[in-house]
Structure formats: structure tokens, C-alpha cells
Amino acid sequence: MSLLRLAWRNVLRQRRRTTLLSLVVIYVTVAVLFLFGFLDGYGESLVEAYAEYVEAPVVVAREVWWQDPDPENGFRELPAVAHPLVQAATPRLSLYALLRSPYRMQGGVVLGVDPQGEKVLSRVPFRVGEGRWLQGPGEVVLGHRLAERLDVRVGERLVVETGKEALGLLVVGLVRAGVGNVDFGGVYLHLEDAQRLSGREIVATHLALKVPRGKEEGVAKALNQALPEGLRARGVWELMGPIRADYEASRLFYVPLLSLFMLLAAIAVVSTTYVSVRERLREFAVAESLGLSPFRLAAQVALEAALASGLGLLLGLLLGYALLWYTSTHDVFGPLMRLSVELLPESGLSEHLYTALRPVYALYAAMVVGLSALLALLFPGRLVLALEPTRYLKGE
Amino acid sequence: MLRLAWRNLWRTPGRSLTTGGVVALVVFLSLVFLSVYAGGLDAFFRLLLERTGHLVVRVEGYGEREDLESLAFVPPALPLPSGARVEGVVEGGCLVLAGERSRYAVVTGLEPAGLARQKNLLKAGRLPEAPGEALLGEALAQALRVGLGDEVVAYAPGGLGLGVYAFRVVGLLDLPETHLEARTLVVPLADAQAFLAPGRVTRLEVRLEGLGLYDLKPLEELKAALMPHLQGLVAETWLEANPAYAAILPLYDTVMALYVGVFFLLGGLILLNALYLSLVERVREFGLLAALGLTGRRVMALVFWESLLLVGVFALVGLGAGLLVHLELADGFRLPLPQWILEQYREFGLPEVLHGRLSLKEVLLTLGYAVGTGLLAALWPGWLASRLEPVEAMRYVP
Numbered sequence: 001m002s003l004l005r006l007a008w009r010n011v012l013r014q015r016r017r018t019t020l021l022s023l024v025v026i027y028v029t030v031a032v033l034f035l036f037g038f039l040d041g042y043g044e045s046l047v048e049a050y051a052e053y054v055e056a057p058v059v060v061a062r063e064v065w066w067q068d069p070d071p072e073n074g075f076r077e078l079p080a081v082a083h084p085l086v087q088a089a090t091p092r093l094s095l096y097a098l099l100r101s102p103y104r105m106q107g108g109v110v111l112g113v114d115p116q117g118e119k120v121l122s123r124v125p126f127r128v129g130e131g132r133w134l135q136g137p138g139e140v141v142l143g144h145r146l147a148e149r150l151d152v153r154v155g156e157r158l159v160v161e162t163g164k165e166a167l168g169l170l171v172v173g174l175v176r177a178g179v180g181n182v183d184f185g186g187v188y189l190h191l192e193d194a195q196r197l198s199g200r201e202i203v204a205t206h207l208a209l210k211v212p213r214g215k216e217e218g219v220a221k222a223l224n225q226a227l228p229e230g231l232r233a234r235g236v237w238e239l240m241g242p243i244r245a246d247y248e249a250s251r252l253f254y255v256p257l258l259s260l261f262m263l264l265a266a267i268a269v270v271s272t273t274y275v276s277v278r279e280r281l282r283e284f285a286v287a288e289s290l291g292l293s294p295f296r297l298a299a300q301v302a303l304e305a306a307l308a309s310g311l312g313l314l315l316g317l318l319l320g321y322a323l324l325w326y327t328s329t330h331d332v333f334g335p336l337m338r339l340s341v342e343l344l345p346e347s348g349l350s351e352h353l354y355t356a357l358r359p360v361y362a363l364y365a366a367m368v369v370g371l372s373a374l375l376a377l378l379f380p381g382r383l384v385l386a387l388e389p390t391r392y393l394k395g396e
Numbered sequence: 397m398l399r400l401a402w403r404n405l406w407r408t409p410g411r412s413l414t415t416g417g418v419v420a421l422v423v424f425l426s427l428v429f430l431s432v433y434a435g436g437l438d439a440f441f442r443l444l445l446e447r448t449g450h451l452v453v454r455v456e457g458y459g460e461r462e463d464l465e466s467l468a469f470v471p472p473a474l475p476l477p478s479g480a481r482v483e484g485v486v487e488g489g490c491l492v493l494a495g496e497r498s499r500y501a502v503v504t505g506l507e508p509a510g511l512a513r514q515k516n517l518l519k520a521g522r523l524p525e526a527p528g529e530a531l532l533g534e535a536l537a538q539a540l541r542v543g544l545g546d547e548v549v550a551y552a553p554g555g556l557g558l559g560v561y562a563f564r565v566v567g568l569l570d571l572p573e574t575h576l577e578a579r580t581l582v583v584p585l586a587d588a589q590a591f592l593a594p595g596r597v598t599r600l601e602v603r604l605e606g607l608g609l610y611d612l613k614p615l616e617e618l619k620a621a622l623m624p625h626l627q628g629l630v631a632e633t634w635l636e637a638n639p640a641y642a643a644i645l646p647l648y649d650t651v652m653a654l655y656v657g658v659f660f661l662l663g664g665l666i667l668l669n670a671l672y673l674s675l676v677e678r679v680r681e682f683g684l685l686a687a688l689g690l691t692g693r694r695v696m697a698l699v700f701w702e703s704l705l706l707v708g709v710f711a712l713v714g715l716g717a718g719l720l721v722h723l724e725l726a727d728g729f730r731l732p733l734p735q736w737i738l739e740q741y742r743e744f745g746l747p748e749v750l751h752g753r754l755s756l757k758e759v760l761l762t763l764g765y766a767v768g769t770g771l772l773a774a775l776w777p778g779w780l781a782s783r784l785e786p787v788e789a790m791r792y793v794p
Contacts, residue, residue, distance in 0.1 A: 020672055024665045031658070070497060070539065096499045096539075098491040098551075104463045105554065107489050107500020107579070163491055163498030163551070245740030249733050261662060264418055268666045271411055275673045339647075342640040344744065346575055 003296065007303040011311070014276065021272045022312035025368055028265040029316025030323065032365040035254050037324040040356035043247050047213070047236055049350045052123040053179040055239040056208030057216045058086075060223065063232050065205055071095055074202035079231055085211050085219050090117030091204035093194040099187065100159040101152035108146070110160060110187040112194020112204075121210045124188065129176035130154055137193050140169035143186035145345075147174050160189065164199030178352060184345035209233075243347040258364075266309070266371035270379055273305045273372075277380040284384050285392035298381035305376030309369045317362055327355040397694070401701035408674065415670040416710035419766065422663035423714025424721070426656045426762045431722040431752035432731070437648060438753055441609060443572070443745045444641060445634050446513070449483070449601030450615055452637040453622070456630045464488045464555050468596035474625055477618065479605040483507045484597035486588040490552035492581060494540040501536055501581045503550055505588020510601075514569060514582060520544060521567035524584050530563035533580030534570050544568070550581065552592060561591035572742040602631075653761065660765045667773040671703055675777045682781050683789025692782035699778035700771070707770030711763060718762075725752025 011018055051057045060081055065073040071093065078091055093112035098105065115134040119125045125133040131154035134141055140158055142150070152158055157168050175186055195203065211219045220235035227233060237244060277284070284297050327333070333353040341349050405412045455461065455469050471484050486505035491498050506514075511523050511531075519534050521544045532542070542548055542565055550561045563583060571577040589595060602622075607614060615633045622631050635642040675682070682695060690698075728749045731738060738748050 014676075017672065017676065020665075020669050024662070024669060027662060027665055031662075068539070072496065098489070098500055100554065105489055105552070107491065161491060163493045164496075242740040242743035245737040246744075249731075249737050249741070252733060252737075264421075264662060264666060267414060267418070268669050271414060272669060272673060274411075275677060339640070339643055343644075347744075 003300050004303060007300050007307055010276070010280075010300075010304050011307045017272055017276070018308050018311065021269050021308055022315060024265050024268040025309045025312025026316040026319060028261045028368060029313050029365045030320040031261055032258050032368075033317070033320030033361045034323055034327075034355070035258060036361045036364060037327070037355035037357060039247075039250055039254060040358065041328065041354050042250065044356055045350045045353050046240060046243060046247060046348065047216075049179045049181075049348050050240050051213070051216065051236045053127075053177050054181045054348050055236065056121060057211045057213075057236050058209040058220050058223070058233055059206050059239060060209065060227065060231060060233045061206035063230050066232055066234070069094065069205065071198040071200055071202055071205055074198070074200070074205035075207070076202055078203055078207060079228065081207060081209065081223065082226070083211075083219055083223055085215050086209050087212070088117070088120040088210040090114050090121050090208050091191060092206055092208055093191055093198065093202070093204045094206070095162055095194055095197055097187075097197065098161040098163075099146075099150060100161065101150040101156065103151040104149065106146070106150055108185050108187055110140075110189055110194065110197070112191040112197075113188055114191050118188075121208050124175055124177060124182060124186065127175050127177040127182075128173040131171070131173035133173055134188060134190055135172070137190040138167075138169060139172045139190060141173040141175060141186075141188040142171060143183040144174040144176050145183045146185055146187065147171070160187075160193075160197060162197045162199065165197045167193055167197060169193065179348065179350050180341040180345040181348050183341075241346075241348055243344075243349060262365075262368045262371060265312075265368050266375050269305050269309045269368075269372040270375040272308065273301060273376045274380040274383075276304070277301055277383050281383065281387065282392045284387055285389040288387060289389045294385045294387065297384045297387075298377055301381045301384055302373040302377040305380075306369050306373040309372040313366060313369055316365065320361070320365070321357070324355050324357045324361075328357045329354070397698060397701055398705070401698055401705050404674070404678075404698075404702055405706055408677070411670055411673065412706060415667055416706050416713075418663050418666050419707050419710040419769075420714035420717070422659045423711045423762055423766055424718045426659050426765070427715065427718030427754065427759070428721050428725070429655065429659075430652060430758045430762070431718075431725050431754045432729075432750070433648075433652060434753040434755075434758065435725065435729075435750040436746060437644070438609060439747050439750050440745055441635075441641070443747075444638055445609065448634045448637050449603045450607060450634055451602035451604075451619060451622070451631050452634065453482075453600035453602065453626060453629050453631045454598070454637075456628055458630075464552075464592055464598070467598045468556065468593035469598075469629060470595060471597050471600055472625055472627070472629070474600070474602070474622055476602065480618070481509070481603055483510050483601045483603070484585055485510065485599050485601060486585060486592055486596070487598045488552060488555065488588075488592045490550045490581070490591075492536065492540060493549045493551060494542045494546065497540050499536060499539050499578070501533075501550070501579045503552070503581045503583060503588055503591065505583055505585040505592070507585050511582070511584065514567075517569045517571060519568045519570035521565070524566055524582075527584060527587055528562065528564055529566040529584070530587075531567040531569050531580075531582040532565050533577035534568045535574050535578035536580060537565065537568055539578060548581075550591060555592050556596070557590055557592045557594055559591070561587065563587070572745055572747065574743055652758075656762060656765055660769050664769040664773050667703065667707065667769060668776065670706075671699065671774055671777040672780075674702070675699070675781055679784065679789050679792040682784050683786045683792065686784060687786035687790065695784070696778040696782040699781050700774045703770045703774035703778075704767070707766050707773075711766040714766075715759070715763065719754070719759075722752050722754050725750075726754075727751070 062073055095110050097110045098107050152171055154171055156171050158171055160167050177183055216235035220233040223233035331352050337353050338351050341351050461467050474482055490503050492501045546565050548563055553559045619631045728751050
């Protein structure tokens with residue numbers, strides 16, 4: 001305790017110096033917090049987009065359908081899925097089709113859904129910006145950007161052709177989800193219509209499961225142990241398209257970069273500690289001659305470095321978390337994300353990105369304190385360990 | 397003054413080397429970072445240019461028109477300078493049927509030169525040589541379960557052409573983006589016209605020889621020259637034709653400046669710390685210099701020279717190392733990422749092998765940041781040094 005008090009007093013002896021090196025640590029701490037918050041926020045926005053809009057938290061389909069997602073590889077009867085964490089399940093039937101409005105034509109993937117089941121599992125039914133969600137056969141709901149492209153409005157008819165069957169469906173709603181895949185390519189129709197359009201004896205192509213957030217991969221893994229042969233479950237991370245690679249690559253890029261930042265901050269702290277120790281070698285010699293062991297003195301040096309960087313860390317945490325709180329509650333990255341959605345409409349990006357705010361970031365940022373203490377022990381600490389008290393006490 | 401500053405720097409070689417090392421590292425990382433990003437952007441835009449041509453001629457207001465009837469036009473004769481060539485293209489949506497299977501695809505009709513450009517994308521088979529022959533994206537062929545020699549039927553009702561057309565698959569294309577590959581059907585222009593819009597095209601692509609990627613001035617001049625000959629049509633540069641992508645360019649400079657600024661801010665703070673420590677160690681010395689008649693301004697200049705020398709020398713070291721690495725990158729490199737990530741990046745049109753690019757602008761930006769950092773970091777320590785009272789300073793005990 002006395003060592004801590006002594007170290008603290010020494011840190012405060014040179015306030016300007018401590019303030020300066022705190023600035024370095026504050027900056028690095030804010031950078032660490034913000035970048036981790038941004039990365040995790042990006043990941044969470046992807047998970048939300050894919051779990052709640054584009055796909056589902058977990059999807060079960062036949063192995064052959066995963067390889068070749070054609071309706072002919074769908075279910076002839078729905079499989080029973082039992083797992084304590086599965087909160088709901090709904091069948092879906094996806095088809096490749098030609099969409100024809102009275103004016104224009106476009107192709108895409110249409111999704112046959114159970115209107116009520118979808119409400120439990122997906123947020124799409126609650127993002128209908130114009131008109132209403134599906135109620136029965138003969139209806140279709142479109143992403144609003146797709147509707148613009150097809151030049152079709154609520155109340156007009158849309159012909160859906162698959163090469164086997166064709167249906168004239170009434171457009172009853174337009175979805176504004178803020179997720180590229182849904183707004184630019186979402187076509188939702190009743191499961192019975194999809195079954196008819198498929199022209200085959202299938203009831204669905206896949207089964208969407210609702211599971212608690214964060215449990216998707218675990219449930220998928222557990223299901224794969226229990227599902228009959230030929231069936232396979234995939235969690236939301238596996239369902240993501242190429243955009244997952246961008247997220248993973250960002251992590252691979254930023255983590256080493258932040259580590260480098262922390263190392264540089266620790267070097268700045270140690271540099272200051274080194275000067276401070278050199279100025280006080282005589283003081284250390286006196287302390288050693290009074291019975292304090294060189295190792296305790298070296299520990300004091302490390303403690304001083306830790307305290308100095310700890311001060312910066314505390315202020316950095318305050319600033320960093322304030323910034324994270326702001327960016328996690330305000331749509332700061334909205335314009336950037338909207339441009340990204342325009343550029344990559346099929347990537348599953350969301351128009352909004354809010355940073356994550358997790359206590360664990362403080363732990364990551366605190367590594368700079370440990371690093372500073374360690375380096376202080378290795379460099380200025382060595383000066384103290386190699387000290388010859390008699391020489392310094394004589395004033396040589 | 398310069399000599400004195402240089403000598404002062406080497407009185408604490410450890411600190412000077414450490415601080416200088418940070419400066420060199422920041423300059424080096426900035427250059428490498430800028431080279432890699434510019435290389436990525438170039439690859440992205442090169443692909444775009446390859447697909448659209450330098451100038452694109454389409455009907456006016458094509459953005460609001462999606463139906464083929466209003467998008468198709470009879471190609472006018474265009475007075476082109478030597479070295480420029482024009483190609484007609486027909487593009488439209490259709491359902492491709494093969495046995496029990498069907499997929500939506502975009503049928504693209506190309507002239508022989510356009511078809512020849514597909515050669516480097518050819519995964520199997522050959523280019524179409526006769527009417528009724530087609531190239532299919534490999535993913536589309538897999539989805540339809542067809543191979544070379546098989547027949548597919550394209551179906552696009554309600555258009556100006558036949559609306560139904562049978563093609564024999566003679567080649568498979570491997571595009572970087574699987575989602576495009578799964579929708580790609582490339583056929584000779586005459587076939588596409590018969591199928592979708594007889595005698596018409598949906599766009600004209602003008603390609604020029606020997607132009608740089610961002611060399612837009614000649615394109616603007618050609619565009620202006622073509623304007624009187626385009627009744628009801630509009631010519632756009634390849635960037636204008638892709639407005640969402642064009643929006644990246646002005647953002648790019650800002651984002652890069654911010655990124656590099658993040659590095660330099662950290663470097664600047666570390667430099668400021670080092671300069672202040674250097675001042676603290678030499679307070680008595682500065683007091684003595686002031687007592688011997690050195691003015692405050694000269695003392696301040698000394699601190700500035702020390703900072704600029706330290707930054708200058710090590711920025712040059714960082715610049716040298718950065719340029720050496722850049723030369724390697726310019727020859728071609730793969731991002732140091734797992735293979736599965738690189739493969740997924742291809743889906744965004746980013747090839748696996750990129751070529752680094754550094755222009756003078758980027759080098760000057762980095763050096764400007766370095767000099768600016770050196771000046772800003774020396775401001776406060778220099779000001780403090782210039783205000784030292786000689787007597788007090790000479791009595792200073794840390």
C-alpha cells in the first residue's frame with residue numbers, strides 16, 4: 001500500500017508530464033473503444049438483417065437444397081424439429097420467377113410464406129410501409145424499391161411466372177425494411193401460391209426457426225446432431241453471404257492495428273517514466289540504502305507507469321464510452337450505410353448502423369496499462385536494478 | 397542553429413530513435429495503406445470500365461424507364477475520332493428454361509468484339525460463332541443443370557421481338573460475382589435483337605484506346621462532340637453511368653485523409669511527449685542560452701528545428717521503406733487474408749490480385765501530414781522554452 005501511495009505521489013509530482021502522456025493513452029483508449037464498438041455494431045447489424053429480415057436465426061433444409069437451391073430439392077413433408085431453444089418454426093418456399101407488372105418485367109427470388117407464422121419469426125410483416133401484410137392466397141407483398149422498378153402500386157396486379165406455372169397476384173403491401181435485400185428484391189406471397197407455382201409435390205424448401213439472439217450457431221450445431229440424415233441446419237452466420245467476409249476481414253485488419261496503437265502508447269508512457277527515473281536515481285539510491293530492495297523499487301517504477309497510463313485510461317474510457325453511447329443511439333453512420341446499400345443492394349446491409357456498447361472493451365483498452373507496466377519494468381526498471389547506491393549517494 | 401538542433405537530437409539517441417521510429421512507422425503505414433486502398437479502388441473501377449466502355453449512350457431518362465420498348469433505340473451513326481470504336485448492346489430480362497428448371501437471367505447481346513472480350517472469362521467451351529449459340533454463367537448452368545452442347549430456351553413475353561428463343565450452350569463464363577454469374581446469358585447481338593428488339597440496341601458502348609483509368613477530360617470532350625448527333629439519347633462517361641460508384645470517389649479522398657490523420661494524430665502526440673521531455677531535461681541549458689543572449693524567438697526556433705529534423709529524417713526513412721513496399725505492391729499482391737475471405741471479396745468485384753497505386757498526391761499528403769505534425773507538436777514545447785526566465789531556469793531542479 002505504501003508503495004502504491006509513493007508511486008501515486010511521484011506520478012503527481014510532474015503534472016504536465018503526466019497530462020501529456022495521458023493524452024496519448026486517452027487517444028488510444030478512445031480509438032480502441034470506438035473501433036471495437038463499430039466492428040461489433042457492424043456485426044450486430046448484419047446478424048439482425050439476416051436473422052430478422054433476409055433469412056432467419058436458424059434454417060433447416062435438405063442437404064441437397066443447400067447445394068442446389070431449386071424447389072425440386074424441397075421438403076415433401078415438413079420435418080419435426082425439437083430443441084428447447086427453438087421458439088417458433090415456419091415453412092418457407094423460395095422460387096426463381098419472372099415478375100411482370102402491366103408495364104415492366106424483372107426476375108428474382110420469390111418467397112412463399114405462412115403469413116401468420118412469418119409474423120412470429122420475421123420483422124418484414126411489421127415493416128409494411130404502404131398497404132398491409134399478406135392475409136391469404138392471391139396476394140403479394142413487394143419491397144418498395146422493387147415495386148418502383150416494376151412500376152407497380154398497391155392494388156395493381158403482378159404476374160409471377162416460373163416456367164411451370166403462372167399466377168396473377170394482387171399487390172397488397174410494400175415493405176420498407178431498410179435492408180437492401182428486402183427493399184430491392186423482396187417478393188412475399190402465400191405459401192399455397194408458391195406451392196402451386198413450383199409445380200411440384202413439395203410443401204416448402206426450408207424451415208425457418210426462431211431462436212434467442214446469440215444462440216443461433218449452438219442450436220444449429222445441436223440440431224445437426226439430432227436431425228435425420230439428409231437434413232442440415234445452418235445458423236445465421238452461415239446464412240450470410242459474402243458480406244460476412246467483409247466483417248471478418250475488418251476484424252483481422254483492426255485488431256493488429258489497435259494492438260500496434262496500444263504498443264505505441266505504452267512506449268510513450270515508458271519514455272516518460274524513463275526520464276522520470278533518471279531524474280530520481282539519487283532518490284532511488286537513498287531508498288535502497290534505507291532498506292528498500294531493488295526489486296521493490298523496480299516494482300514501484302512499473303506501478304508509476306501503470307498509474308500514469310491508468311489515469312489516461314480512465315479519462316479515455318469516459319470519453320470513449322460517451323462517444324459509443326452517442327453513436328449507439330444516433331444514426332451517425334446512416335448516410336454512409338445508405339450509400340453502401342445502393343452500391344450493394346444484395347449484400348444484406350442495413351441502412352442503419354449503431355455501434356455496440358460493451359463493458360468488455362474497457363478490458364481490451366486496459367491492456368495498455370499492463371503493457372506500460374511491463375515495459376517500464378524492462379527498461380526504466382532495469383536502471384533501478386542496476387543502481388549502485390554508494391556511487392549516487394556520493395553524488396557522482 | 398540547424399547544427400545545434402541536430403546535435404541535441406543525438407544527445408538522447410534512444411528517445412530520438414524511438415520517437416523517430418514511430419514517425420517512420422506512421423509514414424510507412426500510411427503509404428502502404430494508401431497504396432493498397434488505391435489499388436483496390438482501381439481494380440473495382442477497372443472492372444466497371446471493362447463492362448461499360450468509356451462512354452455509354454442510352455435513351456434520355458433511361459433511369460425512369462425499365463421496359464425494353466422505351467429503352468431500345470435504333471443506333472445512330474456516330475462521328476468518332478480515330479482509335480475509338482462503338483459497339484451496340486442489347487440487354488433485357490428473361491426466363492431461361494431447361495427441362496424442368498427455370499431461372500431468371502439477363503440476356504446480353506454483343507457484337508463480335510464484345511464477345512471476344514469474354515474470352516478471358518471463359519471457363520469451358522468456346523465463344524459463339526454462329527446464330528443460336530450462347531454463353532452461360534457457370535452458376536446459371538449449374539442451376540439449370542445444363543452443360544456444353546445443351547439447349548436452353550429464353551422466354552421474355554410482351555417485348556418487341558420473338559419473345560421465345562432457343563440457344564445452344566457453347567461456353568461457360570466464370571464471373572467474379574456469383575450473383576451475376578447466376579444471371580448471365582451472353583449471345584450474339586443479332587440473336588438478342590431477334591429475341592428482344594429487332595434492329596435496336598439498349599445501349600452503345602464507345603471505347604477509346606490508351607486512356608488512363610481516371611482520364612475523364614478526353615471523354616468529356618468526345619461527349620460534347622457527340623451531343624448534336626444524339627437525338628433523344630444521352631452520352632455518359634463510365635463514371636456518370638454508375639452514379640452510386642461515382643459517389644465513392646469524392647468520399648474516398650476524405651476517408652483516406654481521415655484514416656491517415658488517425659495515424660498521424662497518434663504520432664503527433666508521441667512526438668509532443670518526446671519534445672516536452674527533451675525540454676524538461678534541458679531547462680537549465682535553455683536558461684543558460686537565454687542568459688548568454690539567445691532571444692526567446694531563437695530558442696523557439698531551436699525547438700522547431702529539432703522537431704522538424706527528427707520528423708524530416710525519419711519521415712524520409714518511412715517514405716523510402718513505404719515506396720519500396722509500394723513497388724512490390726504495384727507488381728501485384730494478395731491481401732494477407734484467409735483464402736475464403738479473398739474468394740468472398742470477389743463477389744464484390746474485387747479480384748484476388750491487386751496492384752498498389754501511389755500518386756504524387758498521396759505521397760505529398762503523407763509528407764504534408766508529417767511536416768504539419770512536426771510543427772504542431774513543437775508549438776507548445778517551443779513556446780514554453782521561449783518563455784523561460786534565465787535565472788529561474790538555471791536554478792531548476794526536476
